[in-house]
Amino acid sequence: MTLDPPTMLTLSVALAAAAALYLAVEWRSVREASLLFWSGGFAIIAVGCVLALMRGSGLVLVGVWFANGLLVVAHWLFLLGVARFTETRLSRGWYLIVVVWLAMLTLPSDQAWSKVMLMVQSSMIVLVTLRASFLLRPHGKSLSVGAVQLRYVLLGHGLFYLFKVGTAAISGTAIDLVSFRGEIIQISLVEGAIAIMLIALSMTGTERYRREQQIARLANRDPLTALYNRRALEVRAPRLLNQVARHRPGALLLIDIDNFKPVNDLYGHTAGDRLLITLSEMVRAVLPEGSLAARLGGDEFVILLANASSERVEALGTALREQFRHVAAQTFDTPTPVTLSIGATLFDRPPTSLAALIEQGDHALYASKRGGRDSIRLVDRTTTAAAPVTGP
CATH class of the missing domain: 3.30.70.270 (Reverse transcriptase/Diguanylate cyclase domain)
Incomplete structure (x- = not known):
């Protein structure tokens, strides 16, 4: 099996859909809002990859910028999930990312805009991913193994997209988002599939630790006063x-x-x-x-x-x-x-x-x-x- 764009997109659909389903099932049992946001993020990635596959097969349902831009929305949902997990209130400025993405849908869908779109979309993913990683910093307290893994996976993922921004800015770089051609895009598809798997595993471990801590706390606390029993x-x-x-x-x-x-x-x-x-x-x-x-x-x-x-x-x-x-x-x-x-x-x-x-x-x-x-x-x-x- 060659790692061509259709193959990597198909693999990404399978991984993202499985992660979305698993996190949704977890959410039904523990009702943690972070799980719902993360599940939604993976579901959007799966939809975006399906739309990209259909476009590559000649079946065009939506504009190319919409399909590729869904990745920005997915990472934004990851940030919302991390914010809920860390009990952090995000400023309103972070919600402008969705507005910027919607504004980008008005640009012409042709190869000439591919480099600009890749740089802008990658920059937005860098912002939300590094912010999510920053929210998971220890604050002087020990984090669960899953939360530590998620922090560094998001950090590495964000730095990769920062590398993409820098590479796309180099003159003469071949980028064609419309037909998924160019070395940067090929590498991105491979990195994306790996990142989906690592982020999903880290998120699962993070919430499992949170649930175990809650169970232990409930077992040790008086339910009315929250003092020790x-x-x-x-x-x-x-x-x-x-x-x-x-x-x-x-x-x-x-x-x-x-x-x-x-x-x-x-x-x-x-x-x-x-x-x-x-x-x-x-x-x-x-x-x-x-x-x-x-x-x-x-x-x-x-x-x-x-x-x-x-x-x-x-x-x-x-x-x-x-x-x-x-x-x-x-x-x-x-x-x-x-x-x-x-x-x-x-x-x-x-x-x-x-x-x-x-x-x-x-x-x-x-x-x-x-x-x-x-x-x-x-x-x-x-x-x-x-x-x-x-x-x-």
């Missing part, structure tokens, strides 16, 4: 607890909402859920770096602190109580105030287990509630322990 806390807590020492105490704060039931009874469970979400946001706001927070269930939350002190625990607990009391009082009119009770434990030796540590916090929480609620009960279990502290 108990299972995730049990996995992450040992690392923090093993760092505890005399010079680096740890602390656990067990938090419970006082009079939470009347909120559900008077205002409905949706209002109760909103209150839980509000508390979780407050916890995130005061959570120091290197600490852990989780929802154990119901209206009970836990915070694990590293390098803690009684003053630090008191300050954090008091800030949470005061802020929560103020918000709840403004939002809900209940017979008894909706407040927080906190049971805290300060320790300088790793506990036997997280469950044992939570049980100690539970005893302190019970003492807080028994003492009138809306308070923090701190039990100091360090080797230099003083008397237990109760905060109003």
Whole structure:
């Protein structure tokens, strides 16, 4: 089989159609918009190659600039897909590329314009492809293997089209887009088929990694508050607890909402859920770096602190109580105030287990509630322990 234009176009149709179909099937299962854009891009490439094949066989349905220009639209859709994947908002200027392409359709379809059209179309592909590659830069964070591959495949693809622009500008270069003649066009067809395969594989790996990350995140997070659930806390807590020492105490704060039931009874469970979400946001706001927070269930939350002190625990607990009391009082009119009770434990030796540590916090929480609620009960279990502290 010779690598003549009809053969390469046929191969490109098969590869692009397969990529479009696969990504569309993936989109139906995960509903990621980036997959839909990428699938649309490959579908347009397949249509463009089919139109080019038909034109080469003497069946002319559309102008040659339309068929070849579909490649620009396809790469523009690739850029939109990458923007959605990286959660980046594109400026309106990038949408002008489609307007420029539509304006080019008014040019005469003859060989004299082939070099100009190749340079303009290739320049637009360079712009959108390099922009897409730039959006996939790591931002200081590690990317998935698929995203890294996609970044460099797009970079190489864009640089190839930049080479095409430079080569087409050389005087005497033979280019005939109408009949697919000229060395640049022959090389482009080969590179295009290879690029379709590599880009499709990279896109698939990129979204698969994203899906795996989402599944793992959902398994570790409380669905209502997005804090860690108990299972995730049990996995992450040992690392923090093993760092505890005399010079680096740890602390656990067990938090419970006082009079939470009347909120559900008077205002409905949706209002109760909103209150839980509000508390979780407050916890995130005061959570120091290197600490852990989780929802154990119901209206009970836990915070694990590293390098803690009684003053630090008191300050954090008091800030949470005061802020929560103020918000709840403004939002809900209940017979008894909706407040927080906190049971805290300060320790300088790793506990036997997280469950044992939570049980100690539970005893302190019970003492807080028994003492009138809306308070923090701190039990100091360090080797230099003083008397237990109760905060109003």
